[in-house]
Amino acid sequence: MDVLNRPADEFENDQSVEAMWAMKAFEHAEIYFNILCSVDPKLLKLTPLDDTIYKIFREEFPKLDVKVIDENKLKCPASKAKWRPFCERFKKVVEDYSLGTLMRADATKDYSKENSILVTRIQFLAIELARNKEGINDGLRKANKHSVKEKSDINKEM
Template sequence: MTTVGADGLMAAATVLDRPADEFVNDTMIEELWAIKAFEHAEIYFNLLSSVDPKILRLTKMDDEIYKLFRESFSELGVSLVTEDQLKSEAAKECWRTFCETFKDTVEDYNYATLIRLDSSKDYSEANSIIVPRVQFLAIELARNREGHNDSIRSNFKPKKLQTRS
């Protein structure tokens, strides 16, 4: 993977704030998204490995996100989710409605974010998919509050984060 450095990441963040319809399939943009999503995943998993997930606050909107998530997806088990539950045509419609509720209140609500399919495992190619940030937040808030991430601290140790130069 190409290293971009702090200046490159800052420039990418500025570019990635632009409307999606302004972009064509640019491999550099896709790579910057992937780097940002991977770095977020590393940091988040280190947090889960370090603190009690039940006390972890992810945003100032945690209570509202969790409440609406459980009202909208009361039957969704979050310990193990499938790509179909998150990305099938029927699921996309439900999730789109949910996500758009937070368009003006959750910063970067639709940024590409990696989520683990199985909450008992670390991020890996087989255990991760990309979802909008607010979808990640909803599922991870439920996992944290409902005890599905409790075993992470005993089964994994925080990793030294790789610095990008």
């Protein structure tokens, strides 16, 4: 365990670990989007703490427009300073709260290279809970009902 106390700059990036993480993040994004396109988002339960996460998020970020997230504004120093204490509140209660997770920048669109932002899991949960509870994700089922079926048909063939 002493190795975990060593400075991070002593370790090299393992490309195979990074590739596995990226695949897992992409799989999570694909599954989540398919669920959004299949179920009324207002009925989704992402964690046992959904109501608490949403309540605290809206207390801390009452005016944040979650429909379209500007990555530059989200990751600027002032925003990071505000998000850090929010995220840390969930350190011991949300599993993998700081895990890198892909989130759609524009809630009306599918994941793509241009529409994906890397955020912490708790940021993803807070923003997606707001999108679900506030009706922003509601149009995805109508707009993407065929793409979910097509993707599942392709997966069956593989």
